[in-house]
Amino acid sequence: MKVIVSRSGGTAGIRLTWEVRVEEQPDPNTWAEFLNSLPWDDVTDSEATPDRFAYRIRCAPHEVVLAEPQVNGPWRDLVNRVRAANGM
Amino acid sequence: MTKTRGCNVGGRCQTLHMDTRELHTTCTIVPPYLLVRLAKLDDPRFAQAAAAARASLLRDSQIRQLRGGAHPFPYSGARTLPARTPGESDRTISDAGGQERLPGRRVRAEGQPAGTDPATNEAYDGLGATQNLFWTQFGRDSIDGNGLPMDATVHYGKQYDNAFWDGERMVFGDGDGQVFTRFTISPSVIGHELTHGVTQFTANLTYQGQSGALNESISDVFGALVEQHVKNQSTADASWLIGEGLFTDQVEGVALRSMKAPGTAYNDDVLGKDPQPDTMAGYVETEDDNGGVHLNSGIPNRAFYLVADALGGNAWETPGHIWYETLTGGALASTSDFVAFAAATADTAARLYGNGGAAHDAVMRAWATVGVVAAIPSPLPQQPAPPPPPSRPGVPRPPE
Ligand SMILES: [Zn+2]
Numbered sequence: 001m002k003v004i005v006s007r008s009g010g011t012a013g014i015r016l017t018w019e020v021r022v023e024e025q026p027d028p029n030t031w032a033e034f035l036n037s038l039p040w041d042d043v044t045d046s047e048a049t050p051d052r053f054a055y056r057i058r059c060a061p062h063e064v065v066l067a068e069p070q071v072n073g074p075w076r077d078l079v080n081r082v083r084a085a086n087g088m
Numbered sequence: 089m090t091k092t093r094g095c096n097v098g099g100r101c102q103t104l105h106m107d108t109r110e111l112h113t114t115c116t117i118v119p120p121y122l123l124v125r126l127a128k129l130d131d132p133r134f135a136q137a138a139a140a141a142r143a144s145l146l147r148d149s150q151i152r153q154l155r156g157g158a159h160p161f162p163y164s165g166a167r168t169l170p171a172r173t174p175g176e177s178d179r180t181i182s183d184a185g186g187q188e189r190l191p192g193r194r195v196r197a198e199g200q201p202a203g204t205d206p207a208t209n210e211a212y213d214g215l216g217a218t219q220n221l222f223w224t225q226f227g228r229d230s231i232d233g234n235g236l237p238m239d240a241t242v243h244y245g246k247q248y249d250n251a252f253w254d255g256e257r258m259v260f261g262d263g264d265g266q267v268f269t270r271f272t273i274s275p276s277v278i279g280h281e282l283t284h285g286v287t288q289f290t291a292n293l294t295y296q297g298q299s300g301a302l303n304e305s306i307s308d309v310f311g312a313l314v315e316q317h318v319k320n321q322s323t324a325d326a327s328w329l330i331g332e333g334l335f336t337d338q339v340e341g342v343a344l345r346s347m348k349a350p351g352t353a354y355n356d357d358v359l360g361k362d363p364q365p366d367t368m369a370g371y372v373e374t375e376d377d378n379g380g381v382h383l384n385s386g387i388p389n390r391a392f393y394l395v396a397d398a399l400g401g402n403a404w405e406t407p408g409h410i411w412y413e414t415l416t417g418g419a420l421a422s423t424s425d426f427v428a429f430a431a432a433t434a435d436t437a438a439r440l441y442g443n444g445g446a447a448h449d450a451v452m453r454a455w456a457t458v459g460v461v462a463a464i465p466s467p468l469p470q471q472p473a474p475p476p477p478p479s480r481p482g483v484p485r486p487p488e
Contacts, residue, residue, distance in 0.1 A: 006376070010250040011277060012268070012331070012344045013304075013382020014359055048295040048378045050284040050303065051252035056376065 003035055003059040005082045009068075011051040018086040025085065034081075035059050038074055046070055055079065175223040178230075178237040179215045181208050184244040184259075191257060192241045207242040207272045211260060214278030215240060217318040221279070221310070222286070225317070225404050226412045231285035233416075238282070242272060251277055253284040267339055267358065274331045277344075279314030280307040291420040298425040300381035305388035309411055312347055313404045323396040323403045329353065347393045350386030366390050368426075368459035387458050388426060394454035399447060406447050410437045430455040 001022040008015040022031045040062040052068040057078065071079055172178065177198060183205075184192035195208055202209045215238045222228040230236045240258035248261025251271035258281045260271045271277055284307050287293055293303040308330050316326045330353075331344035341354020341362070350364035364386030365371055371387065372380040392411060396403035414420065414436045420429065434451050441447035455461045 008376035009378065009382065011252060011271070011280065011382075012249070012334075013377055014344075015376060016359075048300070049252075049255070050295055050307070051250065051281065053250065054377065 001032060001035070001059070003031075003057070003078070003082060005079055006056045006058075007053050008056070009052060009054045018082045020082050020085045034074075034078070038062075038078060040064060043070070172235060174229050174235065175219075177216050177219045178235065179212055179219075180237065180239050181211050181215075182239070182241045183208065184241050186243055186246050186262075188245045188248075190241055190244075190254070190259065191239065192243070195242075205242070207260065207262065207270050210270075210272035211240045211242050211258070211278065214272065214275050214314075215258070215282065217275055218279045218282045218310075218314050221314050221317045221404060225313075225408060228286070228412075228416075231282060232289045236285075242270075251281050253281045253288075255285075255288065258282060263334075263336075265336065267336060268334055269336055271334065273333045274343075275315040275318055276308075276311040276330045276332070277334065278311070280311030280330065283307040283310040286310070287415065290416045291424070292422045293420070293424065294422050295378055295381060297379040297381075298384070299423050300378050301384035302388055302424065302426065302429050304381045304385035305392070306411070306415055308345060308347060308385060308389050309392045310408075313408050316402070317404050322401060323407075324400070326403070328393055345382075345386065345389065347386075347389040348397075350390050364389075366458065387460065388429065391430070391454040391458045391460065394457055395447075395450045398450035398453065406441065409440060410447065410451065413440060426460045430460045 002019060003022070004017060004019045006015060006017040020031070022028050022035070025031050038059075043064040043066060046067040046069070049067070053071075054068070055066045055071055055075075057064050057066065057075070066075055179196075179198050180194060181196040182190075182192040183195045184190065195205070196203065196212055202212070219230060219238065222230070230238060238258075239256065240260065242260045244259045244261050247264040249264055249268045251258070251260045253259075258278070261268075263269045263271060284303070287303055287306055291306075293299040293306070295303055311330055312326070312328060316322075319326075327343075328348035329343035329346055332342060334344060335341050335354065339354065339359065340356040341359065343353045345362070345364060346353045350366040351362050351370075353362040353364075355361045363372065363383050365384065366386055367390075368387060372383045374380045374383070377383065392403075392407060395410070396407040399406050410433055414429070414432045417436065419432045419435065424432070430451075434448060434455070437448040437451040438444075452461070452464055456463045
């Protein structure tokens with residue numbers, strides 16, 4: 001099981017991707033529980049606005065695209081955890 | 089599973105339809121571009137004409153506001169009756185203190201002296217440089233053309249790697265310190281973000297596919313012009329880089345983008361290579377970044393550079409005027425694609441500087457070089473006159 005967060009856009013237009021392999025984490029069960037608890041099916045489309053980030057989050061079978069203002073609550077938590085696991 | 093947005097990548101299905109809005113040029117005797125030229129004359133002999141032209145431009149912009157000015161986003165900056173001289177900056181800088189809440193604490197208002205925080209000072213100066221370019225060169229008073237106060241927030245978020253225009257204000261992050269330093273450091277980035285506001289109030293190009301890449305490119309064009317104008321650099325002297333100085337010295341790269349040579353701004357282990365194409369042959373089809381708006385903008389960016397390079401001198405003069413009049417003149421639809429934009433800039437150049445003149449020629453050639461329009465035979469305007477038919481006795485010659 002793995003989760004991939006890809007951030008595109010921003011005024012720099014540079015895409016950065018962070019990946020976490022759940023099995024390789026010190027706390028794989030916590031990760032799996034957390035990933036299963038995310039509101040994957042509740043994401044709605046949002047209008048594009050200049051220079052904001054867009055986040056594509058993949059965790060098979062799920063894939064969502066979130067505009068930056070939508071990255072709140074558990075999604076925010078996910079992005080922070082995935083980045084932290086990648087050391088940035 | 090939630091599907092990703094249906095991206096209209098490329099925006100190629102759009103056709104150009106002329107906007108039905110009445111062109112403002114029809115109701116004034118002196119066309120706006122000429123008023124702009126008059127309004128910026130510094131020679132004291134023309135002081136009166138310049139003052140009159142400024143007043144006329146002001147009226148005109150107010151009329152434009154009354155007529156059409158659609159405000160795609162609500163904004164709270166509308167002022168009541170003015171004690172303000174048109175063209176004067178009205179800046180307010182706020183400090184988010186590392187939070188993601190706007191606007192933050194007010195730290196510097198118009199006319200207050202510089203403090204010790206570089207981000208605040210750079211934002212204040214960059215807003216001033218942007219207002220200065222648009223007012224003195226194009227007769228545009230602030231983002232909306234009607235003196236909208238310019239508001240900015242610095243120190244937004246923690247290690248926030250971005251700057252943006254949120255529909256009402258500029259927002260600047262401090263960067264993460266590893267890849268990016270603070271986003272106020274580059275005048276071209278400040279000009280870029282404010283120009284998103286100008287576009288919002290004018291052509292309002294949809295931020296997706298080709299119209300989105302045009303929206304991005306216009307921000308780069310005027311961002312570069314803000315920087316060149318404040319540094320008084322000609323086309324030959326300028327770097328044509330967007331976001332120079334934004335990378336830390338740990339990054340192999342000079343800037344976010346190069347308008348002169350798209351695709352060459354960085355080549356780094358972490359960031360990869362600058363992915364911008366410089367011709368249509370490299371056009372990037374992607375669902376990310378709203379259809380690659382920050383990538384494909386390299387194509388129209390280079391077209392602008394090629395026009396400036398062909399004409400020489402200061403890019404904010406003839407090339408800037410052609411782009412500014414195209415953006416604000418009402419001929420663009422919000423869904424205009426590269427071909428429509430190329431045609432509109434060529435029309436503007438012909439109208440302002442003469443059909444078949446050097447500016448018109450430079451614009452046509454630039455769009456051909458980047459592959460947006462078909463290559464044009466060289467030389468363009470001067471077809472050699474056909475040789476006169478041989479005269480034979482008894483055959484009447486056509487009248488000369
Ligand atoms: Zn932008």
